[in-house]
Amino acid sequence: GAGVSQSPSNKVTEKGKDVELRCDPISGHTALYWYRQSLGQGLEFLIYFQGNSAPDKSGLPSDRFSAERTGGSVSTLTIQRTQQEDSAVYLCASSLFSLASDTQYFGPGTRLTVL
Amino acid sequence: QKEVEQDPGPLSVPEGAIVSLNCTYSNSAFQYFMWYRQYSRKGPELLMYTYSSGNKEDGRFTAQVDKSSKYISLFIRDSQPSDSATYLCAAGYPGANNLFFGTGTRLTVIP
Numbered sequence: 001g002a003g004v005s006q007s008p009s010n011k012v013t014e015k016g017k018d019v020e021l022r023c024d025p026i027s028g029h030t031a032l033y034w035y036r037q038s039l040g041q042g043l044e045f046l047i048y049f050q051g052n053s054a055p056d057k058s059g060l061p062s063d064r065f066s067a068e069r070t071g072g073s074v075s076t077l078t079i080q081r082t083q084q085e086d087s088a089v090y091l092c093a094s095s096l097f098s099l100a101s102d103t104q105y106f107g108p109g110t111r112l113t114v115l
Numbered sequence: 116q117k118e119v120e121q122d123p124g125p126l127s128v129p130e131g132a133i134v135s136l137n138c139t140y141s142n143s144a145f146q147y148f149m150w151y152r153q154y155s156r157k158g159p160e161l162l163m164y165t166y167s168s169g170n171k172e173d174g175r176f177t178a179q180v181d182k183s184s185k186y187i188s189l190f191i192r193d194s195q196p197s198d199s200a201t202y203l204c205a206a207g208y209p210g211a212n213n214l215f216f217g218t219g220t221r222l223t224v225i226p
Contacts, residue, residue, distance in 0.1 A: 033213060045213035056212040091158055106158030
């Protein structure tokens with residue numbers, strides 16, 4: 001079956017522009033996660049969606065970052081007024097239910113470069 | 116201080132060698148420990164999952180968790196060039212909404 005897909009695979013933007021990153025989780029997975037992977041920094045948690053519950057936004061680094069998940073499926077991560085320090089690989093993952101008992105399946109990521 | 120610390124390497128070994136990858140962590144609440152493998156330009160994929168302390172073996176891979184010393188290890192026996200990747204350790208605790216990852220160790224197995 002299809003895995004987690006993300007688009008675009010690469011995005012180059014100018015400082016100050018807004019960008020939207022898309023994630024299509026595995027069908028039927030109720031949990032969806034966004035992480036950011038920077039060189040030498042490992043994976044940094046950004047936001048978590050579980051079913052129809054309010055998302056856990058505790059990892060979002062600033063109010064320029066927001067995310068939504070429509071219909072419990074597709075998710076969009078939006079970064080407003082991009083800065084050079086936002087350059088990273090943005091990874092989306094999904095799991096069937098909760099983190100504790102289920103494997104997180106990762107997409108290939110979107111490589112964002114802010115010039 | 117990061118919750119999970121990992122030596123970034125890089126690490127180069129000859130084919131057939133035994134590889135030892137290690138992480139330490141600071142949060143004693145962690146109960147779940149994972150190793151992910153990430154090939155270049157790909158997303159991480161789960162390699163090993165361990166609950167609490169102990170060993171887990173899967174083919175050429177063995178994961179060890181020592182909660183008394185807060186130490187996580189992954190051993191790869193008879194390493195192959197196809198094992199060349201970045202290995203990420205991760206930990207989580209009940210009720211947490213996310214995993215805590217190490218920075219990853221880049222491994223190269225030379226034929």
